[in-house]
Amino acid sequence: MMMASQDASPGLGRRRFVRGASAIGAGAALGLRGRSVQAFTGTGQPPALRGQQFDLGLDRVTVNKTGTPSWANAINGGVPGPVLHWREGDVVTINLTNNLPVMTGVHWHGIILPNPMDGVPGLEFPGIQPGETFTYRFPVVQSGTYWYHSHMGYQEQKGAYGALIIEPDDTPLIKAGRDYPVVLSDWMDGDPLTVASELKQSSDYYNFWRRTLGTFVSDARQSGLGATIKERQRWGDMRMDPSGLAEPTGTLYTYLMNGTPPAANWTAVFNPGERVRLRFINASAITYYDIRIPGLTMQVVHVHGNDVVPVRVDELRIGVAETYDVIVEPRENRAYTIFAQDVERSGYARGTLAPRAGMAAPIPAMDPRPLRSMADMGMGMMKKEIGASHANDTRIGGIMGMMAPNVPTSRRVGEQPMHPNKPDNPAMGVEVQSNAKMVSTRLDLPGDGLNLLNRRVLTVAELRSVHAGVDPRPPGREILLHLTGNMRRFIWGFDGKKFSEVGPIDVKLGERFRLRFINDTMMSHPIHLHGMWMELENGGGEHRPYLHTINVKPAEDVSLLVTPLATGQWPLHCHILYHFEAGMFRTLRVLPA
Numbered sequence: 001m002m003m004a005s006q007d008a009s010p011g012l013g014r015r016r017f018v019r020g021a022s023a024i025g026a027g028a029a030l031g032l033r034g035r036s037v038q039a040f041t042g043t044g045q046p047p048a049l050r051g052q053q054f055d056l057g058l059d060r061v062t063v064n065k066t067g068t069p070s071w072a073n074a075i076n077g078g079v080p081g082p083v084l085h086w087r088e089g090d091v092v093t094i095n096l097t098n099n100l101p102v103m104t105g106v107h108w109h110g111i112i113l114p115n116p117m118d119g120v121p122g123l124e125f126p127g128i129q130p131g132e133t134f135t136y137r138f139p140v141v142q143s144g145t146y147w148y149h150s151h152m153g154y155q156e157q158k159g160a161y162g163a164l165i166i167e168p169d170d171t172p173l174i175k176a177g178r179d180y181p182v183v184l185s186d187w188m189d190g191d192p193l194t195v196a197s198e199l200k201q202s203s204d205y206y207n208f209w210r211r212t213l214g215t216f217v218s219d220a221r222q223s224g225l226g227a228t229i230k231e232r233q234r235w236g237d238m239r240m241d242p243s244g245l246a247e248p249t250g251t252l253y254t255y256l257m258n259g260t261p262p263a264a265n266w267t268a269v270f271n272p273g274e275r276v277r278l279r280f281i282n283a284s285a286i287t288y289y290d291i292r293i294p295g296l297t298m299q300v301v302h303v304h305g306n307d308v309v310p311v312r313v314d315e316l317r318i319g320v321a322e323t324y325d326v327i328v329e330p331r332e333n334r335a336y337t338i339f340a341q342d343v344e345r346s347g348y349a350r351g352t353l354a355p356r357a358g359m360a361a362p363i364p365a366m367d368p369r370p371l372r373s374m375a376d377m378g379m380g381m382m383k384k385e386i387g388a389s390h391a392n393d394t395r396i397g398g399i400m401g402m403m404a405p406n407v408p409t410s411r412r413v414g415e416q417p418m419h420p421n422k423p424d425n426p427a428m429g430v431e432v433q434s435n436a437k438m439v440s441t442r443l444d445l446p447g448d449g450l451n452l453l454n455r456r457v458l459t460v461a462e463l464r465s466v467h468a469g470v471d472p473r474p475p476g477r478e479i480l481l482h483l484t485g486n487m488r489r490f491i492w493g494f495d496g497k498k499f500s501e502v503g504p505i506d507v508k509l510g511e512r513f514r515l516r517f518i519n520d521t522m523m524s525h526p527i528h529l530h531g532m533w534m535e536l537e538n539g540g541g542e543h544r545p546y547l548h549t550i551n552v553k554p555a556e557d558v559s560l561l562v563t564p565l566a567t568g569q570w571p572l573h574c575h576i577l578y579h580f581e582a583g584m585f586r587t588l589r590v591l592p593a
Helices: 011-025 191-203 213-223 225-238 397-403 578-581
Strands: 048-052 053-064 069-075 084-088 091-098 105-109 131-140 144-150 161-168 178-185 253-256 266-269 276-284 288-290 300-302 306-313 316-318 324-326 336-342 348-354 475-487 491-494 505-508 513-519 525-529 534-536 549-550 557-562 566-573 583-589
Touching: 048 288, 048 336, 084 566, 084 578, 144 276, 144 324, 178 336, 253 336, 253 549, 276 300, 288 397, 300 316, 513 525, 513 549, 566 578
Parallel strands: 048 084, 053 091, 084 161, 178 276, 253 348, 266 348, 475 513, 505 583
Antiparallel strands: 053 069, 091 131, 105 144, 144 161, 178 253, 276 324, 288 316, 288 336, 300 306, 300 324, 336 348, 475 491, 513 557, 525 549, 525 566, 534 557, 566 583
C-alpha cells in the first residue's frame, strides 16, 4: 500500500511542506496528461454549478495529492467534486451517472427530502449499477451550508464528495462581501479496504505515539511507582491506550483544503475591511480538525445549515461530517493562515486568506498532543492524573479542563455534575469493551487538547438558533442508545450490537421523542441522523440549535429532540467511515401516524 507520511513534530514542518511542494509539479514531471489527472491550483476553487438541473458523473481517475499518482473516485473529474448551488423553493433534478466499476449512491447530507432520494443503496433505493444513470428529483425546503458524498463502501474516502450551498428564498440574514466553501478532507493514496483490514487485525496499527518505558519512568518519578503501576493496570484491564484518540492519523493521511495539500497554499482573496464568510465543511472519513486563523477572531454564525446567534471565538473543533460557517473581518493588508490541525496533532490542512494570490503567512506550530485520562473515560475523577505533566498540561482531558483556572468562566456555564449510569448498560463481552461508570453532559467542554489552551474555543453549549423551534411539544418518550465497541477487535455498534444483528427502531411520522446517547467508548463519535433534524438540549430552550450530526465525547450523556418529517427507513450512524462500516449503524423506521 502506498502511504503519504506526515511527521508529527512541529520541527519537521518544512519536510511536510517540501513533500507537498514536490507534488505540485509531479504531474508534469511524470508526463501525466489528460482529464484523468487533477492538477493543484493554489487559488482555484472546485468548479461551481448553479441552476435547477445538474449532470454529475462518478469516474475512476488518477490524481496526485502527495507526489505519488493514485486512483480516486472523482465527481465530474474533480476531488472534491463541483460546488452545487441550489435555491430554497426550487425543485432540483440531479442526473448521476455511475462510471465506476461498482455500485454507488450519493447522499445529500443534512437535506430534508423524500426517503427514496436520500441515496443509501440497499436501504432507501436499489443503488446505481455501473453504467447506469439515476435521477434524483426533490423540492428544496431549506437553505444553508451542506455537502454531498457517496454512501457506498469506502468510496467517500477516495474522493466522492463535494460542497452544497443553498441560497435562501428571501434576504439572507448573514451578509458578506466574499464567500468561500472550505472543504477539509483526509486523503490516502492506498486502498481503504486494506486500511480496514489492518485496523481489524490491530486497532493501533497507525498509532505511533503509544506510551513507552521512558514515559513510565517519568510518570513514576512524578506520581510514584505504585500509582503509576495501578494506572497502567487500569488501562491494561480495559485493553485501551490513552493515546489512541483517532485512527488512522497523519502517518497515513495527507490533509487537504479544497483538494489541495498544505504546500499548495489554497488562497481565499479579500479586500481589507471586507466581511468574509468561510463555510467549513468536514468531508473527512475519520479526522476531526481544530481550526483557527492566527490574528483574526472568528464569528460563528451558521451551524449545520442553520443560522445561530453569533459567537466570537479564536478556535473551533469540527467533527467529521459537520459544517461551521464563520465571518472574519481582516482589516490589514496582509496574509493570514487558515490552519486546521488534526486532533492527534499528526498533521494539518492549511490555506491562506490574503489580499492577492501568491501571498503567505507563517504556519503556526501544532499544539501538544492530547492524552486521555481515566476521568475522561468516565472511570472516576482523579485529582492528579498520571502523566499529566508530559505535554505542558495541555493533553489532559475534559474533567481536568473543567477545573482549569485559565479557562474563561463562560466555558463553565451549564456544567453538570458527574452521575452514575442508569442500570441499563449493555452486557460486557466481545462487542462491549467497557462501560463508563460516570457519565455527564459535557457540552460546555471544547474537547481533548483544547481545554487548557489560552484561547477562546467554541463549545456547543453556546449555540443558540436565531429562530425559535417549530415544534414546541415535549417528547412523548425517550430512545436511549449506548455507543459501544471493542477497540482491540475494531468492533463498533449501538447497545453492544452491530447493524447486522438488530432490526430498525420504529417511530411514527410526526411523533415527538427524545434521542439520547451515552458513549461507553474511548473514541468520540459523530452520530448522523438522515432525513430529519436533531434539536440539541443544551439549555437553549426554544432556541435549541438544529443539528444533523452530534459529536458525542467519551463518557458523555447527550440528548436531542426529534420530530420525523417523512416515512421510510432513515440511517442513524457514526460518520467515522471505518466505524460505520464496522457496525455502528442503525435505522429509524418512520411509520405512518
